[in-house]
Amino acid sequence: MSGLIWWIAAGGLIVAELFTGTFYLLMIALGMVAGGIAFVMGAWAHVQIGAAAVVALIALVVLRRSRFGNSKRRGDASRDAAVNLDIGATLQVDQWRDGRARAMYRGAQWDVELAPGESEGARLYRITALEGNRLIVAAER
Known part of the structure; x- marks a missing residue:
């Protein structure tokens, strides 16, 4: 050869x-x-x-x-802070309706949804995931 x-x-x-x-x-x-x-x-x-x-x-x-x-090994990109830089950021939600709301974030109105097990009592929320055009949030502690 x-x-x-x-x-x-x-x-x-x-x-x-x-x-x-x-x-x-x-x-x-x-x-x-x-x-x-x-x-x-x-x-x-x-x-x-x-x-x-x-x-x-x-x-x-x-x-x-x-x-x-x-x-x-690749995880869910919707919850990966290395993929979505918005994860971990905080925003203020003024009014909730059945675990959903609209809130101003980065100069635009976003659909916001509570993460499972979270309550509507806080004013500041931390973004835990992005699902489509919805921000999934948890109360900031």
Whole structure:
């Protein structure tokens, strides 16, 4: 097997990765680079293929266990302060109607809803989530 094939395959996977943005093809490209390095070191074809497979497999497992590859760890964006910068901000609610209200926030009128288990007794509320165009709030303590 010609060593040039390993480098062309790695380059092709890197270019394909630019279109997908998932990092998985990049990990397989690392395996192709390992196969190319094995060729340069004079290894037989089956050792080159084995090196490419082992490195790609290890890279894929490491990626899958990292924060970049595991989508199951991603939480609900409606309650994530890193996604919605409004979470944690406070606002004043003057009048409630069955756990719902309209309140001025950031220069506009917003629909406001009490979080489960919260009461209407406070004047200041902290935003705990955004659901569509509704602010979910809890009493500021």
